[in-house]
Amino acid sequence: MSKREHRRFTAEQKLEILREADQPGVTVSEVCRRHSLSPSVLYRWRAVAQGGSAVALKRDAQRKPRKDDPEARHKAEMERMRAVIAEITAETKAAVMQIVEQTKRRSGWRVYRTLAALGVPRSVFYAWRRRESLEDRVGKPCRVYEVLPEERAAICEFALQYPKIGYRKLTWMMVDAGVACVGESTVYRALSDADLLSRWKRSTVSSGEYNFRPNGPNQQWHTDVMYVWVAARFYFLLSFVDAYSRYIVHHKLLISLDGQSVAVELQAALEAVKDAKPRVVHDHGSEFVNRDVAAVIKTHNLIDIKTRPRHPESNGIVGRFNGTVRDESDNAYGSNYLQAEAIIAKLMQYYNEERLHATLGYMAPATWHRGQPEEVRNERARRIAVARAHRRMTNQQRFTEAA
Secondary structure, three states: OOHHHHOOOOHHHHHHHHHHHHOOOOOHHHHHHHHOOOHHHHHHHHHHHOOOOHHHHOOOOOOOOOOOOHHHHHHHHHHHHHHHHHHOOHHHHHHHHHHHHHHHHHHOOOHHHHHHHHOOOHHHHHHHHHHHHHHHOOOOOOOOOOOOHHHHHHHHHHHHHOOOOOHHHHHHHHHHHOOOOOOHHHHHHHHHHOOOOOOOOOOOOOOOOOOOOOOOOOOEEEEEEEEEEEOOEEEEEEEEEEOOOOOEEEEEEEOOOOHHHHHHHHHHHHHHOOOOOOEEEEOOOOOOOOHHHHHHHHHOOOEEEEOOOOOHHHHHHHHHHHHHHHHHHOOOOOOOHHHHHHHHHHHHHHHHHOOOEHHHOOEOHHHHHOOOHHHHHHHHHHHHHHHHHHHHHHHHHHHHHHO
16 A cells, blocks of 8 residues: 555554454455555554554464384385385296206205305395295186276276266276166276276376475465466555465466455465464565565465475475366356456365375365375275175175076
């Protein structure tokens, strides 16, 4: 707000606006929208009225360093062990066994001496030999309980209804809907046999690394602006995405893109989630780097994080969300602002409550935001177990009738 606009309010009017903001049930963002004010101006008036309470608004600069994550160390160690085990292929086992037999026949070396020269433990070698001898034995024929024909037909029919969705997401959509309670590999084979797999071009892996990993909701929010073309002009979709649950905490279709509008919506997002102190991640756009937004961040004692140049992973969560909005809406937002606002609101509701997210184990963001992922996992496991028992019983009856 300029100095001229600032002077259009008298002292009595300023006090009246402050009393209006302090009334129960009234939020700061509502007052700012009603009087075309920036939250920073309202905070400045309040500080003057209270006699210089700006000292209480200073951030605590002494923050404890983040401790090393033991789960990350365990994960790195497991990845290293998998890499070592993967190097021992079937060809390597066959080559070691052939070398041991040839050396024993030609030079008379004992087995342990050859294995010591090769660096292979004797227990591993004899385990290979026992496994090979077991594979050579003729055992009883194994009965494979295949997926039922009616389940296969239901899988194909469901896949035809959602041709753009991959088989992994389709699996859990069918489990949640009770269409077919099978695993991902079963769905893959059924769709592959019917030539219904959706093949996508894989993106290249970025060389950057994103270190911070939130372990709960409202610890970090990502925000960005997406341009929306409606009725021969651009509007601006401002979104705040929770990094932990991918939940859309708040969104607004802005008519003008400036610091005051972004500050008002950031204030509204914080009012929607009580007692939230998230890290706010954004790019270097002028709509985020200004005194209006800085005043809201300082008032609520938040951590302001600006993304690193040429590092898309820093704000990739909201970038991926904007791409999803374009894909799901096909860039069709109606013929005016009100229609666009209604379409986007409906899409946000679907994204939060119904759409399955791959990063969340193919669950809806609202499930993780409310802390219910374990309940959904247990229910899915129960449904698959019931379907597996039914499948086994049906196949056994068929085997009995065939005999």
